[in-house]
Structure formats: structure tokens, C-alpha cells
Amino acid sequence: MAQADTFSTAEACVDAVLAKVGKRVVLGLPLAIGKANHFVNAIYARAERDPEISLTIFTALTLERPSASSELQRRFVQPLLDRLYSDYQDLAYNQARRKGLLPKNVEVCEFFMQPGSFLHSPSAQQSYVSANYTHVPRDLLDRGVNVVAQMVSPAPDDSGDFSLSSNPDLTLPLVALAQASDYPHITMVAEVNPQLPFLGGDARVGRKLFDFILEGDTFDCQIFPAPNPPVQLTEYALAFHIAGLIKDGGTLQIGIGALGDAICHVLRLRHGNNRDYREILQSLHGDGEHRLCKLPLELGVFENGLYGASEMVTEGFLHLRRAGVLKREVCGDASLQQLLNAGKVSDVVDEKLLIALREAGRVQCPLREEDTKFLQAMGIVDPSYSWRGHKFLDQNGELEECDLHSSGGRKKLLGACAGRKLPGTWLHGGFYLGSGAMYKALRELPAGEMAGINMTAIDFINELQQDRALKIAQRQHARFVNSAMMVTLNGAVISDGLENAQVVSGVGGQYNFVAMAHELPGARSIITLPSTRQSAGHIRSNLVWEYPHCTIPRHLRDIVVTEYGVADLRGKCDRDVIVALLCITDSRFQQELLEKAKSAHKVEGGYEIPAEFTNNTPERIRSVFQQGHRRQLLPYYPLGTDLTREEAQLAIGLKALKEEGRKIWELWPLLRRGRKVCKSQAPEYRDIHACLERMEFEYSDTFEHRLEAYLVAGSLLLNLDNDRLLGDVTDPTAAE
Incomplete structure (x- = not known):
């Protein structure tokens, strides 16, 4: 494959893709955070302008920044947008789909949607594809996929490699299936984002996998955060x-x-x-x-x-x-894993391990070339040895027998690996x-x-x-x-x-x-x-x-x-x-x-x-959880949260208020309690007043806004247990 072309603008990359594949584009995108948002928005904008382009987007779990459909939601959401999503670029096709404004030459198919987000979107409901996750690579090929665009992370070394990081899930099997079936070449686009964590293993791929690469400051953006929800x-x-x-x-x-x-x-x-x-x-x-x-x-x-x-x-x-x-x-070999499961060997490299593998029939004596490659890949045989027939060539250029029968032979084979822990995956x-x-x-x-x-x-x-x-x-x-x-x-x-x-x-x-x-x-x-x-x-x-x-x-x-x-x-x-x-x-x-x-x-x-x-x-x-100190063991946010303390409290109260879902005149008991809290300066209501200040209700001068403040205060009073909040939320803005 020729050297990948590199671009600093998504529009130039779109030009190159269209020149390569033509005006019929079936674009496969990873689910969730792995999408190449800048490229996707650029090619979608091109299709909006040019009706001769046929664009099908096949993906899942399109994420979008929180939105507000009411004044109450806006008061909560807007500061989050400013702090957590300031440079996140929403996907334009998603906004158009939600508003029913997708052009006729664009189709968006998802096999998994953000839960509950598109119940009232005819386009999303009609274009949904019901499929097992593992069948998606097959379905993409059946659809005629000819472009894949993915966010990748650059290697921290000078190898030039990339990591598929968050999303090797579909890309790896899609490429393998296409190669196995002699499928026409799929144009691969990489959007390089240094903020995406670099993970190795199977997710590490060579630069040659991609035809086009987007690199530069434009694509160095924060990764979409999904704040942890409160646990009830x-x-x-x-x-x-x-x-x-x-x-x-x-x-x-x-x-x-x-x-x-x-x-x-x-x-x-x-x-x-x-x-x-x-x-x-x-x-x-x-x-x-x-x-x-x-x-x-x-x-x-x-x-x-x-x-x-x-x-x-x-x-x-x-x-x-x-x-x-x-x-x-766990290790990557069935025979070795079975020996570990049975307790016949430990995860420390020693002579006993070599003997057990020979007795299990996993390797032969003398070692074959495939045995040597396996043992070196598992971190058992010294990597400096090179297999030569029935002998090894060591780093000094001397030949050694591939002998597992004698202790001396086994020790030589283990070399620097002896005593090390087997590499494993947790x-x-x-x-x-x-x-x-x-x-x-x-x-x-x-x-x-x-x-x-x-x-x-x-x-x-x-x-x-x-x-x-x-x-x-x-x-x-x-x-x-x-x-x-x-x-x-x-x-x-x-x-x-x-x-x-x-x-x-x-x-x-x-x-x-x-x-x-x-x-x-x-x-x-x-x-x-x-x-x-x-x-x-x-x-x-x-x-x-x-x-x-x-x-x-x-x-x-x-x-x-x-x-x-x-x-x-x-x-x-x-x-x-x-x-x-x-x-x-x-x-x-x-x-x-x-x-x-x-x-x-x-x-x-x-x-x-x-x-x-x-x-x-x-x-x-x-009653079970209220006994003794049990509540303190079960915080709302056991893994922490990206929210401030007040936002974390409001998330609990607003969720409960949404579940009530009744007309405002049916919530009179809640309003009455909330009004009492709003009018009181008692110390026990200090947290609730801080939440109301975060929602900017202290300046409410209309009857409607005052009622909303009363509802929020009432919901916090009834649903918030601060014994479960203390010590589990830190203010992420404190260090700013």
C-alpha cells in the first residue's frame, strides 16, 4: 500500500475521498467516542450542498452534548456545556436527524441508539437496523461500505503507529472479513487526536492501515465525557x-x-x-x-x-x-491457560513450566520452529535465541541444542526470562x-x-x-x-x-x-x-x-x-x-x-x-440500608463524578422531579415544602440554597420561575440524602 496522504483540514480530506471512491459513499463509523467527527461533519456538509452525492452513514450510539427542552433544564445544562463540552464538536447529521432535516440523499442507519433519545424521530425509527453486535461487520459489507472514518491515538514513540484505542471492536473484524472475502478495498480515514488514550495490544495498528490521515491542532479535542449518574x-x-x-x-x-x-x-x-x-x-x-x-x-x-x-x-x-x-x-494460549487453571504451573517462568508444556503436548522436544515462536511470544524462552534446525543460535553466535530433557538445557533456554512473571491480560x-x-x-x-x-x-x-x-x-x-x-x-x-x-x-x-x-x-x-x-x-x-x-x-x-x-x-x-x-x-x-x-x-x-x-x-x-452506618457505605457517586457538588445534588433532585411527571397543580405538597425551604435561612437548608444559586434562582422575579425554584427545592428536600453524598464528590472547577 502506498504512503498515506496527510491533511490538516477535513475539507481537503473529503476532496481526496470523493476523488477515490466517487459520489456514492457508504460510511462506516465506530460507535460512541471513536467517530472522526470533523471528517464526518465535512462530508455531511458536502452532501448537503451536492445532491448528486449519495451518503449512507452506518453506525451506532451517536453521542451528543446535553440539550435543554425547558428553562429548568437550560439552567442546569448550560454551565455543563461550558465546562465539560467546550470544544466537543457535535455531529451535524444527528442534529438534522432529530429535527427531521436530513436531505434526501443522506441516510443514517444505527444498530444501537442512545437509549430513549430518538423515540420521536421518524427518520431514526425507520432507519434503525436490528442486529447482533457481532453481525455488524457482515452487514456493513452487505451494505457496500467503502469508507471507514475513525478517531485514533498517535503512538508515544517514533514508530508512526496508531491505536484504535476506544474502538477496535468493529474495525478489526471488518478489515479481516473484507480481506478474507476478497472485498473491494475500503478507504480508511484516520483522525488523529492526542487526547485519546493510547492502548496497545490488538488495538495498535500500523500507519499503513489508513489511506488518509487528518492531523493537526484542529483535531486535538477533548473526548466526549459521560458523567457518572447517581446511584439509588x-x-x-x-x-x-x-x-x-x-x-x-x-x-x-x-x-x-x-x-x-x-x-x-x-x-x-x-x-x-x-x-x-x-x-x-x-x-x-x-x-x-x-x-x-x-x-x-x-x-x-x-x-x-x-x-x-x-x-x-x-x-x-x-x-x-x-x-x-x-x-x-489470562494468557493467550489455551494449553497454557488450562495448565494455569489446573494449578499445574504458576505464572512465574521456570523449568517446571517448560516440562508441563512438553508433557501436555503443547511443545515438542527438541523444539520446532513454531514451538520456539510460541514460547518466545509467551515470554518463556529468551528472545535472543534464533531457531536453526534443531539448534538455537544465541546472541554470541554459538549453537545450542533445543533440549528440554536436561536441567542445563532448560535453564539456557529460559535465559533472561527465568523468574519473570508471565505476561497476562486482566x-x-x-x-x-x-x-x-x-x-x-x-x-x-x-x-x-x-x-x-x-x-x-x-x-x-x-x-x-x-x-x-x-x-x-x-x-x-x-x-x-x-x-x-x-x-x-x-x-x-x-x-x-x-x-x-x-x-x-x-x-x-x-x-x-x-x-x-x-x-x-x-x-x-x-x-x-x-x-x-x-x-x-x-x-x-x-x-x-x-x-x-x-x-x-x-x-x-x-x-x-x-x-x-x-x-x-x-x-x-x-x-x-x-x-x-x-x-x-x-x-x-x-x-x-x-x-x-x-x-x-x-x-x-x-x-x-x-x-x-x-x-x-x-x-x-x-429499612435494610438505613441500619447503622450502612448509608455512608453507599454513596450516590461511588466512582466519583465530573459534576460539581451542587450539580451532583441537583442531578438527584431533578431526576426525581422528572419521574414525578405530573402537572404543576398536582405537585402542591412539593411546592409547599419547597416554598418553606426557599423562605428559610435555617442552616440545614444551606446545601439546597447553594443548589438554587447554581440554577440562578436567587434572581427569579417571575411567578413561573419562583414555582420552578419551589419544585426544585422541594424535590431536593425529599430525595437528597447528604449522608450518602459527603466525601464522594469533589469540585472539578476548584483547581481552575
Whole structure:
């Protein structure tokens, strides 16, 4: 391949791309933060001006800066835009799509949308592609993709290499699939951003991968931050139940959001504050006779640790690593990993390791050339040796026998590698997304720690088809944790859409992980959801009798967790599945759902829900966490936040206010409490007044603005527990 052309402006790069591929452009973009925003905006602007250009954009999870649809939201959002997103460039196609202004010659297809963001966008709903994450490279080729544009990070050395960093997930398998199928050349565009953390491993690629490169100060921009959301007690209750299913020495996959943060924090508690962890979990655990789940509660600390294999790498994994939880490392060879699993060898390079590999048939004696390459790649044989027939040429030009029979021969082969730790991976990921603090932590990771992270192709993470023996050896006791919107009583899972066929998000990798859990020995799929949701002031059950469609069919049912417990559904008959799910349903909805099951003859007419499961109420959950010092152990922001203290408090109050969703005259009790707070100068209201000042309500001179101030103050008064906030939020503006 010829030397890549380099440009300092996106417009010039667009000229070169169009000259190379013509006016029909099928543009593949990474999901989330890996998009080449400057290039994408330039080619979209060109297509807007030139109707002869046909532009199809195929992507997922298009991120955009927070927006405000009301004055109340504007007061909260505007300072965030100024501080966190000051030089982030929004994608123009997304704004046009939201407003229904996409030109006829432009189509935007997403296989996963920012959750809930495009429910009212006809263009987004009509162009949604329902696909498993791992099938996207195939779908891109079927669509005729001819351009890929990706943000990359420059190597810190003089190699000229780049890192796909946040997004090797689809790029690596797409390139491999295209090469394997003799697909026409795909034009590759790199947009170089030094602020993107440089990750090595599979994500490191040569400059020759790209046809065109965008470099310069214009592209040196902050990475899109996703501030950590506040964690409520419901998420913590879920997290404790989930943590009780995760075996020491196992494998962990989780997603982004409050629940993921809660799980990571509770796992830290289990390891570092085990007594409190045990007491809280056993207080929440009402299934004393293990009627719903036969798996024993996992209560111990992490002596062997966990290994992460997650399509999405979240900030919580870095916290687990620092806490000594994510410390189980895996190697890249099935035979060696099996020996490590069985305890036949340690992770220290010694003669015993060479003997074990020979006895397992992984290498021969004398060593073949392929044996030598393998052992040197694994850091076992001295890299200075060069294979010559049945002998080695050492660095002094002398020939040595490739002998594993004698101790002297083995010691010579080990050379400088003797006594070293085997290189290992503690986290495999497909893409990452998180807060500004997460990106900073990745940029500052010591080289030794960074070497343990391998961002790689999504088919490696989400499937067993390739390297099956290796993945089985690596993914011991795997727990794949995924969130759902609803679960039917027959065990079907709804995660991506509404009953009217509107898409909320997408399938993503959830089906992959559920299916893999049924194939992988010792693995379990854990579907999590709060038992209820609040909508327009009404409480609704998330466990339902039926639903028009599902994301995960009932024949793949496994483990379902709500804040009230764990239901193990694998291998159970329909009747037992239904009664298990009823036992983790909010008690306000149990009888209605039970009657539907009885009327359908799925449960016997005389069945009654056992007494220990009839007190599934929010009050019981709160009572567990209000005992002693437990609240202080469960902060709203366990992993920290990019928000200031006042913003962190407001995020809690405004979220609760949004969930109320009622007309203003129906919120009179809230208004009355809020008015009292606004009029009072009592010390206990000092934090609320600071929040109102952050929202600039101290200057409110209209009746409408005063009512809004009262609502915010009332919501903060009712929903904010400062015992859970103190010590967990720092002001990111303090150092400015």
C-alpha cells in the first residue's frame, strides 16, 4: 500500500475521498467516542450542498452534548456545556436527524441508539437496523461500505503507529472479513487526536492501515465525557444480589450506568469491607431456603480475583483493578491457560513450566520452529535465541541444542526470562466510554498496567466460535450481567423497544452474551431490572404477564435479578419459572399477575405466594440500608463524578422531579415544602440554597420561575440524602 496522504483540514480530506471512491459513499463509523467527527461533519456538509452525492452513514450510539427542552433544564445544562463540552464538536447529521432535516440523499442507519433519545424521530425509527453486535461487520459489507472514518491515538514513540484505542471492536473484524472475502478495498480515514488514550495490544495498528490521515491542532479535542449518574438504593440492592452470584476466580461482564457503578462498588466492599458486605447481603436475602436459586451466596473476599471480558469497558473496571479485585490474568494460549487453571504451573517462568508444556503436548522436544515462536511470544524462552534446525543460535553466535530433557538445557533456554512473571491480560474489551476522569486515568496508567488491557475485536469478546478452546479456558465461572426494561412471567426479556415497535436502544451484544452463557461451561447470564418504574406519577411493574415482542426469547431464560432477589430460571418448567418471578416482583403487583397465571392454567388455582416473599416493598429495602452506618457505605457517586457538588445534588433532585411527571397543580405538597425551604435561612437548608444559586434562582422575579425554584427545592428536600453524598464528590472547577 502506498504512503498515506496527510491533511490538516477535513475539507481537503473529503476532496481526496470523493476523488477515490466517487459520489456514492457508504460510511462506516465506530460507535460512541471513536467517530472522526470533523471528517464526518465535512462530508455531511458536502452532501448537503451536492445532491448528486449519495451518503449512507452506518453506525451506532451517536453521542451528543446535553440539550435543554425547558428553562429548568437550560439552567442546569448550560454551565455543563461550558465546562465539560467546550470544544466537543457535535455531529451535524444527528442534529438534522432529530429535527427531521436530513436531505434526501443522506441516510443514517444505527444498530444501537442512545437509549430513549430518538423515540420521536421518524427518520431514526425507520432507519434503525436490528442486529447482533457481532453481525455488524457482515452487514456493513452487505451494505457496500467503502469508507471507514475513525478517531485514533498517535503512538508515544517514533514508530508512526496508531491505536484504535476506544474502538477496535468493529474495525478489526471488518478489515479481516473484507480481506478474507476478497472485498473491494475500503478507504480508511484516520483522525488523529492526542487526547485519546493510547492502548496497545490488538488495538495498535500500523500507519499503513489508513489511506488518509487528518492531523493537526484542529483535531486535538477533548473526548466526549459521560458523567457518572447517581446511584439509588434500588440499584444498590440489585448490586448486592448480583455480587452474591460472582465467584472468586471468575469472569465479569457489565455495562455502563448507575447499576454498573453500583456493582463495582459493592464488589469493592465485598473485598475490602467484607463484614458489612455480608451483613447487608444477608439482610436483603429473603430466600432463606434457596427456593428460587440453588446457587450458594458468594460471600468471600477475592483471593484469586476476577478477569474482565466485556464488550464495554467502563470506569468501574479501573476501580476494581485498583482495589485488588480485578487481578486474575489470562494468557493467550489455551494449553497454557488450562495448565494455569489446573494449578499445574504458576505464572512465574521456570523449568517446571517448560516440562508441563512438553508433557501436555503443547511443545515438542527438541523444539520446532513454531514451538520456539510460541514460547518466545509467551515470554518463556529468551528472545535472543534464533531457531536453526534443531539448534538455537544465541546472541554470541554459538549453537545450542533445543533440549528440554536436561536441567542445563532448560535453564539456557529460559535465559533472561527465568523468574519473570508471565505476561497476562486482566481485561479484554471491545470499546470504552466513561467520564473525563476515566480518560485521564487511562492516559496516566503505567506501562505495566496498560499492558494488561487488550481492546480487541468484538467477535473475540462476544462469541465462542473462534478460539473456542482458549475462551473456555479463560472465561472460568463467567457472569454476564445485562440490564432489561421488562421481563415477562414466562422468562422472555424486553430490552430494546416498546410495545408500539418504537426502538429505545438496540439489541447490541445482549443476545450474544445470553447465548454464550448457555454454551460456556459454568457460565451464567444475569438479567437485571428494577421491579418497578415510575412514569407520569404512576408506579408500574417491570415484570409483566405478556408483551408483543422480546429481545431474549424465553428458551434462553437463565437468571433474573430484581432488588427483591434472584430467580434462577434455567431448566425450569413454565410453572416454576412463573412462581419464581412472582417471588421477586413488587408486592403491589403480585396478586394481579398471579391471577393472570392461574387463569391461563400456568399455575394451579390453590397456589399462594410464600409469606417470606410478600413483603417486597421499597420500604423494606430502605429499612435494610438505613441500619447503622450502612448509608455512608453507599454513596450516590461511588466512582466519583465530573459534576460539581451542587450539580451532583441537583442531578438527584431533578431526576426525581422528572419521574414525578405530573402537572404543576398536582405537585402542591412539593411546592409547599419547597416554598418553606426557599423562605428559610435555617442552616440545614444551606446545601439546597447553594443548589438554587447554581440554577440562578436567587434572581427569579417571575411567578413561573419562583414555582420552578419551589419544585426544585422541594424535590431536593425529599430525595437528597447528604449522608450518602459527603466525601464522594469533589469540585472539578476548584483547581481552575
